[in-house]
Amino acid sequence: MSEKIYDVSPEWASRAFIDDAKYQDMYARSVSDPNGFWGEQAQRIGWIKPFTKVENTSFAPGHISIKWFEDGVLNVAWNCIDRHLPDRAEQTAIIWEGDDPSDSRKISYRELHDEVCKFANILRSRNVQKGDRVTIYLPMIPEAAFAMLACARIGAIHSVVFAGFSPDSLAQRITDCQSKIVITADEGLRGGRKVPLKANVDAALKKCEGVDWVVVVKRTGADVFMDDVRDFWYAEAAEMVTTDCPCEPMHAEDPLFILYTSGSTGQPKGVLHTSGGYLVFAAMTHQYVFDYHDGDIYWCTADVGWVTGHSYILYGPLANGATTLMFEGVPNYPTNSRFWEVIDKHKVNIFYTAPTAIRALMQGGDEPVKKTSRKSLRLLGSVGEPINPEAWEWYHRVVGEDRCPIVDTWWQTETGGILITPLPGATKLKPGSATRPFFGVVPQILDADANVLEGECQGNLCLARSWPGQMRTVYGDHARFEQTYFSAYPGKYFTGDGCRRDADGYYWITGRVDDVINVSGHRMGTAEVESSLVAHAKVSEAAVVGYPHDIKGQGIYAYVTLMDGTEPTEELRKELVAWVRKDIGPIASPDLIQFAPSLPKTRSGKIMRRILRKIAEDEPSTLGDTSTLADPAVVEDLVEHRQNKR
Ligand code: PRX
Numbered sequence: 001m002s003e004k005i006y007d008v009s010p011e012w013a014s015r016a017f018i019d020d021a022k023y024q025d026m027y028a029r030s031v032s033d034p035n036g037f038w039g040e041q042a043q044r045i046g047w048i049k050p051f052t053k054v055e056n057t058s059f060a061p062g063h064i065s066i067k068w069f070e071d072g073v074l075n076v077a078w079n080c081i082d083r084h085l086p087d088r089a090e091q092t093a094i095i096w097e098g099d100d101p102s103d104s105r106k107i108s109y110r111e112l113h114d115e116v117c118k119f120a121n122i123l124r125s126r127n128v129q130k131g132d133r134v135t136i137y138l139p140m141i142p143e144a145a146f147a148m149l150a151c152a153r154i155g156a157i158h159s160v161v162f163a164g165f166s167p168d169s170l171a172q173r174i175t176d177c178q179s180k181i182v183i184t185a186d187e188g189l190r191g192g193r194k195v196p197l198k199a200n201v202d203a204a205l206k207k208c209e210g211v212d213w214v215v216v217v218k219r220t221g222a223d224v225f226m227d228d229v230r231d232f233w234y235a236e237a238a239e240m241v242t243t244d245c246p247c248e249p250m251h252a253e254d255p256l257f258i259l260y261t262s263g264s265t266g267q268p269k270g271v272l273h274t275s276g277g278y279l280v281f282a283a284m285t286h287q288y289v290f291d292y293h294d295g296d297i298y299w300c301t302a303d304v305g306w307v308t309g310h311s312y313i314l315y316g317p318l319a320n321g322a323t324t325l326m327f328e329g330v331p332n333y334p335t336n337s338r339f340w341e342v343i344d345k346h347k348v349n350i351f352y353t354a355p356t357a358i359r360a361l362m363q364g365g366d367e368p369v370k371k372t373s374r375k376s377l378r379l380l381g382s383v384g385e386p387i388n389p390e391a392w393e394w395y396h397r398v399v400g401e402d403r404c405p406i407v408d409t410w411w412q413t414e415t416g417g418i419l420i421t422p423l424p425g426a427t428k429l430k431p432g433s434a435t436r437p438f439f440g441v442v443p444q445i446l447d448a449d450a451n452v453l454e455g456e457c458q459g460n461l462c463l464a465r466s467w468p469g470q471m472r473t474v475y476g477d478h479a480r481f482e483q484t485y486f487s488a489y490p491g492k493y494f495t496g497d498g499c500r501r502d503a504d505g506y507y508w509i510t511g512r513v514d515d516v517i518n519v520s521g522h523r524m525g526t527a528e529v530e531s532s533l534v535a536h537a538k539v540s541e542a543a544v545v546g547y548p549h550d551i552k553g554q555g556i557y558a559y560v561t562l563m564d565g566t567e568p569t570e571e572l573r574k575e576l577v578a579w580v581r582k583d584i585g586p587i588a589s590p591d592l593i594q595f596a597p598s599l600p601k602t603r604s605g606k607i608m609r610r611i612l613r614k615i616a617e618d619e620p621s622t623l624g625d626t627s628t629l630a631d632p633a634v635v636e637d638l639v640e641h642r643q644n645k646r
Contacts, residue, residue: 004393005430006396006405006428006429006430006431007428008020008405008425008427012424013425013426014425015291015425016291016423016424016425016426017287017288017291017425018291018423018425018426019426020425020426020427023423023426023427023436027437030439030440031440031465034054034465035054035055037439037440038054038055038068038069038440038468039051039054041280041284042069042072042468044280044283044284044287044319045074045079045319046074046078046083047072047073047074047276048074048249049071049072049073049249050072051070051071051072051252051276053069053070054069056068057465059465059466059486059491059492060491061482061487061490061491062482064478066470066471066472067252067253067472068253068276068280068466068468069276069277070251070252070253071251071252072252072276073250073252074250074275074276075152075155075247075248075249075250075275076149076152076250076256076275076279076315076319077116077150077152077153078153078247079279079319080149080152080314080318080319081093081109081112081149081318082247083321084109085109085110087321088109088321089108089110089113090109090110091108091109091321092107092108092323093107093108093109093318093322093323094106094107094112094142094145094324094326095297095323095326096141096325096328097325097326097328097329097342097345098329099189099191099328099329099330100189101338101341103328104345107142109321112145112146112318113243116146116149116153116245117153117243118245119143119146119147119149119234119238120150120153120245121241121242121245122150122215122234122238123150123151123156124245125237125241126212126213128156128180128181129154129155129156130154130155130156130248130250130254131156131157131255132156132179132180133157133159133177133178133180134147134151134156134157134159134179134180134181134182134183135159135160135161135170135174135177135181135182135183136148136151136158136159136182136184137160137161137163137165137170137182137183137184137197137200137201138160138163138183138184138185138197138217138304139163139185139189139195139219139328140188140303140326140327141185141217141219142326143183143185143217143234144304144326145304145314147183148257148304149314149318151257152256152275153245153247154245155248155254157256157257157258158256158257158258159173159177159179159257160259160305160309160310161173161260161305162305162585163195163197163303163305164195164305164585165584166200166582166584167201167203167204168204168207168583168584169268169583169584169585170200170201170204171205171207171208172267172268173260173268173270174204174205174208174211175209175210176260176267176270176475177270177476178210179210179211180210180211180212180213181211181212181213181214181215182201182205182211182213183214183215183234184197184198184200184201184214184215184216185197185198185216185217185218186198186216186219186221186222187219187222187224189328190328190330190333191332191333192333192334194220194222198222198224199224199225201214202227205230211230213230213232214227214232215232215234215237216233216234217233217235250275251275251276252274252275253274253275253276253472255273255274255275256273256274256275256278256279257272258270258271259273259307261307261413261414261523262523262524262525263484263496263514263516263525264484264496264514264515264516264525264526265525265527266525266527267528268525269475269477269484270474270476271413271414271471271474272471272472273471273472277416277470278315278416278468278469279315279319281416281417281468281469282311282312282315282316282319282416282417282469283319284439285311285417285418285438285469286311286312286317286319286320286322286417287316287320288423288438289381289409289418289421289423289424290381290407290424291379291423291424291425292320292322294321295323296322296349297323297325297346297347297349297350297376298317298324298325298349298350298352299324299342299343299346299351300313300324300352300353301327301339301351301353301357302352302353302354302384304326306413306522307413308352308383308384311416311469312352313326325342327342331357331360332360332361332364335368336361336364336368337369337371337372339351339353339361340399343372343376343377344372344374344376347376348376348377349377349378350377350378350379350380351377351379351381352380352381352382352383352407352409353381353382353383354382354383354385354520354521355384355385355386355387355388355391355521355553356384356520356551356553358382358387358391358394358395358399359388359391359551359553360551362390362391362394362395362398363551366398369398369399370398374399374401377400377404378403378404379404379405379407379424380395380396380400380404380406380407381407381408381409382395382406382407383408383409383411384518384521385511385518385520385521385553385554386508386510386511386553387408387431387432388432389432392406392408392431393431396431405424405429406431407421407422407423408421408422408429408432408433408434409421409434410497410507410509412496413471413523414470414495415469415470415471416469416470416471417469419441419443419463420436420438420441420443420509421434421438422435422436430502432508433502433506433507434507434508436505436506436507438467440467440468441463441467442463442464442465443461443462443463443464443499443507444461444462444463444464445458445459445460445462445499446459446460446489447460448460450489450490453501455501455503456501456503457500458498458499458500458501458510459498459499460494460495460498460513461495461499461507461509462489462493462494463492464492470493496512496513496514496516497509497510497511497512497513498510498511498512511554512546517544517545517554517556518546518553519546519552519554519555519556520551520552520553520587521553524556524587524588526544526545527544528584528588529542529558529580529584529588529590530542530544530558532584532588533558533560533576533579533590535583536575536576537563538562538563538572539560539562539576540561540562540563540564541561541599542558542559542560542561543558543599543607543612544556544557544558544559544590545559545612545613545616546613547592547613547618548617549591552591555592556589556591556592557590557592557594557616557643558576558590558592558593558594559593559594559596559599559612559638560576560593560594560595560596561595561596561597561598561599562595568595573593573595576593577589577590577593592616592643593643594638594641594642594643595641596634596637596638597634597637598631598634599612599634600626600631600634600638601629601630601634602629603629608628608629610624611623611626611629611638612638615639615642616642618642620639623635
């Protein structure tokens with residue numbers, strides 16, 4: 001662990017909304033008087049009907065219930081758009097930067113209003129009503145933002161599915177939330193390559209029922225199949241509707257969106273977020289963590305298919321009347337300088353990206369960065385996975401030229417917004433540490449026996465109380481919500497992450513402690529990859545674990561036992577990688593596959609993953625106790641044939 005400490009500069013302490021003294025005061029109040037604290041913070045957004053109750057939450061076993069501002073009424077799209085029209089109608093709301101560097105567009109708050117109203121009217125004209133689910137499978141184009149906000153405007157619940165997911169993954173998500181309508185594009189465009197989105201939707205819809213309409217946005221102009229009854233072009237429908245669409249009044253606890261995320265077991269679950277608390281939390285964290293001031297140009301490089309895109313490209317920034325940049329492309333196209341060129345082109349002040357991108361760019365050396373100016377940059381952010389101190393230092397020294405603080409923000413799809421993070425005017429930085437809790441957040445570190453550890457310690461990270469951005473349930477399965485997050489440590493929310501607290505009370509996230517792996521900042525359930533592998537006719541058994549990967553953070557290591565009589569060939573290895581890729585999506589492709597004659601099991605037949613992890617991590621000397629194995633010889637074979645990292 002890095003011992004270096006970076007002090008808050010005097011300029012930052014004076015310019016920022018929050019300095020250290022203010023952080024201490026506000027944090028103390030947020031935990032001693034949460035109702036007063038959050039009641040005040042909730043005034044940052046507009047309410048159609050003010051709330052009279054602030055927090056009504058319970059983590060008690062059997063009674064998990066999370067409600068904030070529950071009798072308040074609001075509309076999220078009104079807060080993100082209409083509220084700003086009197087003062088900033090002509091201000092740019094969204095800067096869109098296309099995959100091709102010559103392709104960009106600026107959308108003012110007035111244009112955003114008109115586009116969102118048109119999209120909302122299209123949905124209403126297809127009978128989409130409050131509470132209906134709308135699946136959005138779009139690339140990073142402005143229509144993705146319009147579609148999400150259109151749903152929010154009419155009270156429909158959006159479920160955005162990352163455009164890198166396969167038809168099967170899409171079908172599963174459409175079925176789970178019973179969407180009647182899917183919004184997609186002809187094709188996506190990333191790094192110069194086309195992604196056949198409409199064709200994927202067609203394939204998905206062969207596997208699920210109940211979808212009446214498919215709205216297709218034209219992106220590349222490809223010649224795609226259009227079903228006469230079901231499919232229609234967005235642009236044509238948009239000509240038939242007006243730019244006037246009243247906002248649906250929503251209760252604070254009415255759902256805003258579902259976002260599917262992977263867990264330890266089973267299929268991805270639909271994380272449900274609601275309207276009032278989520279928006280208050282997204283807006284507040286966006287303002288304080290990024291120290292967002294009026295006029296700043298802010299860029300989060302995430303995809304809207306992930307929670308980071310929801311909270312910190314769209315809802316948080318727009319609720320604050322910000323200018324938010326949306327990027328269609330990838331960091332290394334056309335060259336490794338792309339991020340930095342975009343920063344110069346649009347004079348970006350605040351830049352928020354993932355460690356995996358930083359590590360990949362770091363490999364290309366300093367030159368592609370140094371040839372750009374980046375003088376507009378003031379603050380850097382990191383999210384999605386632990387950032388190793390070397391990558392942190394490079395980001396700080398080369399990208400930020402030692403003048404930009406880095407906010408290493410820890411949070412999850414489930415948390416709705418950032419929970420552990422530095423505040424740039426308040427917090428001394430330690431490379432690799434997410435530092436201190438945000439307001440209202442009470443982290444606890446527990447050991448395996450559920451003892452709350454004090455002071456310097458390491459264990460499992462829990463949250464002792466609710467915060468307004470917390471997920472409310474697993475869509476359609478409240479029992480799974482309770483089981484997943486509240487059963488390991490009754491009375492507390494268990495994050496699934498391991499964590500260390502140092503002598504200064506700083507938190508260092510050590511990574512997942514469950515069967516979830518974090519590949520390039522994307523969550524993947526090992527069980528999902530395993531069930532995909534065993535669905536292949538030649539596979540008898542599979543066990544998947546993570547292993548350290550220089551760029552991705554973690555790579556996917558699969559142990560595969562083949563059906564009797566099947567030859568373990570290189571060809572089959574490639575076939576299995578392609579199989580998983582097609583089944584789930586490219587992000588689930590195994591990096592390494594080891595053909596294993598058998599897997600280490602206990603006498604009762606349970607696969608010993610601890611051992612498989614150690615072998616994949618190339619730490620065979622720390623295998624620990626193998627005496628409970630049914631056949632200890634299995635391990636020797638596995639160690640001997642371990643696959644080398646690429
Ligand atoms: O393991 C933690 C890791 O990402 C997980 C959450 O993944 P997801 O729901 O996809 O959301 C990612 C974007 C918020 C966490 O359980 N993680 C996220 N941010 C950090 C992190 N690990 C270490 N440091 C972070 N800053």
